[in-house]
Amino acid sequence: MVNTDRQTLVSTNSPRAYQLRTLLPNYNTERPEQILLSKMGIGYLYLDEYLIFREMNRCAERFLGVTAKTLLDRQWFVICNLRPMDRNNLRALYDFFEDLQVEKQMEIKWTVKGCDRYLLFKSVPLECESKNDFYVTIEDITVPKMLEENIKHMDRLSHLGLIASNTAHDLKNAFTCFKGFLQMEKENESGSKPEQWHHYLEFIQNSLEKFSSFAKVEQQNSLEIIHPQKTLQDTVRFLQGHASNKGIHLHFEDRNRDIPPVVANELELRHVIMNLCINAMEASKQEGEVIVELDYDSERGNVAIHVKDEGCGIPKVNLSRIFDLYYTTKQNGTGVGLYNCRKLIDSFHGTISVESSATGTIFTIFLPAKKAHFF
Numbered sequence: 001m002v003n004t005d006r007q008t009l010v011s012t013n014s015p016r017a018y019q020l021r022t023l024l025p026n027y028n029t030e031r032p033e034q035i036l037l038s039k040m041g042i043g044y045l046y047l048d049e050y051l052i053f054r055e056m057n058r059c060a061e062r063f064l065g066v067t068a069k070t071l072l073d074r075q076w077f078v079i080c081n082l083r084p085m086d087r088n089n090l091r092a093l094y095d096f097f098e099d100l101q102v103e104k105q106m107e108i109k110w111t112v113k114g115c116d117r118y119l120l121f122k123s124v125p126l127e128c129e130s131k132n133d134f135y136v137t138i139e140d141i142t143v144p145k146m147l148e149e150n151i152k153h154m155d156r157l158s159h160l161g162l163i164a165s166n167t168a169h170d171l172k173n174a175f176t177c178f179k180g181f182l183q184m185e186k187e188n189e190s191g192s193k194p195e196q197w198h199h200y201l202e203f204i205q206n207s208l209e210k211f212s213s214f215a216k217v218e219q220q221n222s223l224e225i226i227h228p229q230k231t232l233q234d235t236v237r238f239l240q241g242h243a244s245n246k247g248i249h250l251h252f253e254d255r256n257r258d259i260p261p262v263v264a265n266e267l268e269l270r271h272v273i274m275n276l277c278i279n280a281m282e283a284s285k286q287e288g289e290v291i292v293e294l295d296y297d298s299e300r301g302n303v304a305i306h307v308k309d310e311g312c313g314i315p316k317v318n319l320s321r322i323f324d325l326y327y328t329t330k331q332n333g334t335g336v337g338l339y340n341c342r343k344l345i346d347s348f349h350g351t352i353s354v355e356s357s358a359t360g361t362i363f364t365i366f367l368p369a370k371k372a373h374f375f
């Protein structure tokens with residue numbers, strides 16, 4: 001029986017209560033160590049060998065939103081019936097109380113008077129006590145938990161911002177080039193090439209899909225074996241219309257007849273080359289030349305792609321920052337283009353570097369060549 005008159009937090013009918021009664025005159029009020037833990041903001045529960053609650057402190061009452069009367073002299077599982085609980089929480093409580101001899105902890109969401117709290121239960125085996133004593137402490141971790149949740153939320157928001165600006169950047173580029181491409185097709189009356197349309201519509205679709213399922217944004221396109229000549233040729237051809245609108249001479253040069261394939265993602269490699277060419281064109285004056293060059297370094301086993309321009313160049317002090325996210329020197333720039341290029345080239349296990357002077361800039365991409373397998 002619990003002595004409610006004296007607001008006791010110690011059961012009166014356990015063997016331990018008997019012990020205490022003989023030792024301490026006021027055993028059945030809150031004991032000094034219980035008070036101390038309460039003052040430290042730590043809830044305390046003591047269970048006997050039958051896993052019956054025998055003691056608790058005020059703090060535990062407050063955290064659990066119950067009075068000692070509800071718990072004391074009852075088996076541990078009464079705690080599962082204190083609050084409506086979902087299966088996960090219930091499972092966690094069962095797992096926790098199953099073996100209190102082991103030091104362990106459990107976080108649980110606990111609703112008191114309509115307020116959600118996060119409680120941390122810890123089992124504290126004390127070597128000095130008998131094996132049949134079980135101690136559990138409870139801490140209120142709502143504030144750190146909320147902070148953690150807030151940080152996660154803010155991360156998500158900034159992630160969303162990043163994807164939004166990525167998408168805006170990609171779509172702007174894709175549409176500008178697509179417009180130029182259509183115009184050129186019309187002028188040359190060469191008839192439209194469905195596969196060219198297809199690539200860029202696919203690119204736009206891809207950007208939009210990434211945006212709409214931003215939870216899955218970290219998912220990358222799969223790697224495949226691709227032939228860089230074709231990819232570069234197609235991309236340059238696609239950009240021709242945009243280049244001639246700007247009065248820039250854009251062309252593709254193949255420096256080696258035997259370029260081996262590489263492992264990359266076709267759409268993403270196009271995306272990288274497109275970004276580099278657009279930057280090069282933005283830096284160039286009318287009549288300027290932009291060259292996309294493809295070469296193979298057989299000694300190192302690398303396929304090299306150079307994007308060269310005769311534009312304004314990048315001042316030395318800025319060189320180390322151009323791949324940084326949101327770094328831009330343009331009024332309408334987003335600063336995500338080169339950041340993305342580097343991320344994509346990294347994912348192909350390649351490298352991207354830059355050299356620049358007042359007479360122009362060269363971006364160089366190295367991609368490991370796919371070695372031929374002989375059986």
Ligand SMILES: Nc1ncnc2c1ncn2[C@@H]1O[C@H](COP(=O)(O)OP(=O)(O)O)[C@@H](O)[C@H]1O
Nearest residue numbers: 279280283313322328329330333334335337338
């Ligand atoms: N070919 C280039 N010539 C000169 N500056 C360049 C070139 N490519 C990139 N940059 C510089 O790098 C910055 C970052 O480029 P990028 O990430 O593509 O973002 P954005 O094009 O939106 O500014 C540009 O603002 C520009 O200052």
Ligand SMILES: [Mg+2]
Nearest residue numbers: 275279337338
């Ligand atoms: Mg750019």
